[in-house]
Amino acid sequence: MSGATGAGGATGGLAGGPGGTAQQSYGGQTPPPPSAPPTAGGGFSQPTTYAKGQPTPPRGTRVPGAPGQSGGQSRRPGPSAGGGGTGRTRKARLRITKADPWSVMKVSFLLSLAIGVIIIVAAAVLWMTLDGLGVFSSLSGTLKDVTGSGGDSSSAFNLMDYIGFGKVMLFTVLIALVDIVLMTALATLAAFIYNSAAGFTGGIELTLAEED
Secondary structure, eight states: OHHHHHHHHHHHHHSOOTTOOOOOOBTTBOOOOOOOOOOSSSSBOOOOOOOTTOOOOOTTOBOTTOTTOBTTBOOOOOOOGGGTTOOOEEEEEEEEOOOOHHHHHHHHHHHHHHHHHHHHHHHHHHHHHHHHTTHHHHHHHHHHHHHTOSSOSSSOOOGGGTSOHHHHHHHHHHHHHHHHHHHHHHHHHHHHHHHHHHHHHOOEEEEEEEEO
16 A cells, blocks of 8 residues: 555656646655746846756846846946036146256257248248349449449449349358357257256246146
């Protein structure tokens, strides 16, 4: 009788309910049912007790429909409505305590060289423009009339002997060279003087501002 009862209990445990689903029993006890689906609390499944032989999902599985998910991607919070339109200005106070004389000399040399080239080109363009307008010929005729040497060509005063293109350009090049030497020397000397003065006074103070 006891053997039959055991067989019947095993059969009853393997037999399904009204739906025909078979359940496996352990020592006459039914395993606990799976826990309810996780509620909205972070988007990950909660630890669940599963019956023997039932596959378990990998840990950290996303729960569909969890808050913070929209089409598989989380939404980033937008900017707050009350924080827009108010800019912030950051200020920094800096002080120039030393100027490197070598760098000052290089920069001043390049700047003076550029100024010298500009002077030469400007003088050439100005002379050609005045000559094209006939200014020099008109001045030469006026001077001849004033000096009374219009008939004597040998003793006539010729203005172009003094303001010819070659002499004007030579004079302009000399001025440009003097400008390059003087500007470079004066800028380097000014750097030494500034370094000496900054050692006593602390240098020039600047206030820089940056707006967000």
